[in-house]
Amino acid sequence: MDWQRDGFTVSTDPDRLDLTFTVGYLAQTYWGRDTAEEKIRLSIKNALNFGLYQDDGQQVGFTRVVTDYARFAWLSDVFVIDDLRGRALGKWLVDCAVNHPDLAGMSRFLLATADAHGLYRQFGFEALPKPENFMLKA
Numbered sequence: 001m002d003w004q005r006d007g008f009t010v011s012t013d014p015d016r017l018d019l020t021f022t023v024g025y026l027a028q029t030y031w032g033r034d035t036a037e038e039k040i041r042l043s044i045k046n047a048l049n050f051g052l053y054q055d056d057g058q059q060v061g062f063t064r065v066v067t068d069y070a071r072f073a074w075l076s077d078v079f080v081i082d083d084l085r086g087r088a089l090g091k092w093l094v095d096c097a098v099n100h101p102d103l104a105g106m107s108r109f110l111l112a113t114a115d116a117h118g119l120y121r122q123f124g125f126e127a128l129p130k131p132e133n134f135m136l137k138a
């Protein structure tokens with residue numbers, strides 16, 4: 001699926017994705033820097049991926065959703081390159097992902113963030129109502 005705006009495109013086409021760029025970028029994020037690049041590559045291979053592209057086709061952002069396409073989805077690895085931040089592209093990327101028709105009606109759409117709660121709140125994400133009901137095996 002493709003979305004277009006102001007010369008930018010968001011696309012789920014796996015063939016468009018610049019894997020070297022995406023994996024390299026994620027390997028330097030605060031959440032990805034302790035993960036081997038091979039593992040990051042595998043996590044992308046097994047997800048629904050959204051690339052953000054500028055008008056010359058160069059990839060400038062990314063997010064992915066891990067999902068069973070029925071009840072559960074996990075939004076992850078959202079980024080926009082430094083030079084293009086603050087132009088609502090991150091919000092657009094998240095919008096495309098959470099409103100993808102294949103993800104409609106999820107009973108649990110989850111994510112984790114260290115500091116971007118204000119971004120995701122705009123799309124209906126809230127703090128866990130009963131965190132004591134969730135468990136983590138790290």
Ligand SMILES: CC(C)(COP(=O)(O)OP(=O)(O)OC[C@H]1O[C@@H](n2cnc3c(N)ncnc32)[C@H](O)[C@@H]1OP(=O)(O)O)[C@@H](O)C(=O)NCCC(=O)NCCS
Nearest residue numbers: 078079080085086087088089090091113115116117118119
């Ligand atoms: C987060 C990120 C994707 C946002 O993309 P962006 O294109 O710069 O952001 P946008 O212009 O779409 O605006 C984001 C909105 O969320 C808000 N926000 C809240 N927390 C934020 C945060 N930690 N970083 C960026 N924006 C944040 C902004 O203030 C802005 O609010 P507004 O709608 O009132 O203007 C981008 O800053 C980025 O790549 N950051 C580094 C990677 C990262 O931290 N990813 C998120 C991991 S959970």
